[in-house]
Amino acid sequence: MSGPPDVAAWQPKLHPSESLNQAFYSRCHQIEQEILSRVAYEKRFNENHFDSGWAVEEILREALRELLPKRYAVRAASLSDAKGFSAGDCDVVVFNEEWFPAIKVGPSKDSRKVYLPIEGAYAVLEVKQTLTKKSLEEAMRKLVVCHRLFRPPVAFDRLVENDTRNSCTHWISNPLFSAVIAGDLADGLDIDEAVEHFIRINQLLPRKDVVRVLCILGHGSVSWGYRSSNDSTSNRPEDLIPATFMASDLYSELVPIYGRTEPGDSPLFELVQGLLNHLFYSVLGPDNISTHYGYNSKVRTPSTDGATIPPDPDLLKSLNELCIGKDVSTESVYHREPRAEKASQAELGGTAG
Structure with missing residues (x-):
């Protein structure tokens, strides 16, 4: 009669083709290469007076639909606020369709003529096929306008969309993630010059209007970090904490963080990693969304007595139990x-x- 099995030998095996802990990075890198290939193809059409920049936006939207969890809707849309202001058409909006309705829908499911409430947006991205200083400014202007729409802050310790714990908004859970994504750099503009221009514009902005990321596919990316109060004097890059624009970093000095730019690196992965981190911590507030985007109606009551319902005596009695x-x-x-x-x-x- 044989003895018991050696249960200590029941161990997972290393995947033979590639390390699975690199699989998500590989997906991002592959998608980025496909986008760059399509950008090169579209640019050839542009040289022949074909305006096909919209195709690159659609490629990126489709890529984000594949990379982000399915609970997040990704589409082109216009963002508006409850005061009647709009930021206009945005290339990519990451939106919460589970808790927020559209203000106005388009004629078809894929139409760009849809207006979404800014309260329901997690992120907004502007896409440029080829980045110039002018197009960078145009993209940042659109994103800053999105930040400046009326967006009531949501307390940081809110756990889910329909449960409010307190009203303190020194720390918040619903900042808007914003990013500029470019398929290539224009002739005569190098990555360092583009990054410096991005930083200089952000230095002119209030903290809550700062654009979070510049991502230039195939070249590099820049985002923001900060030092914790315990390491405020450290100058080591590894001591920087990614800024979420939610908690103590709202009141700290921000430091530019450059994404890796070695051959084989993926700026798209750096962007998606930052976006996923933002989505992980972000909780939105759909409170009274229909009221905010409705109209101020006046209520009326009966002019004669006898139309009311008195309190239930049994329920009143139960209050003493x-x-x-x-x-x-x-x-x-x-x-x-x-x-x-x-x-x-x-x-x-x-x-x-």
């Missing part, structure tokens, strides 16, 4: 019978007083 013990699960804890308690003591060898 204790809730403890009504639940069977708490009955044995709060309402023990004396005999049962004495019996349990006897079983344990104790003496009843």
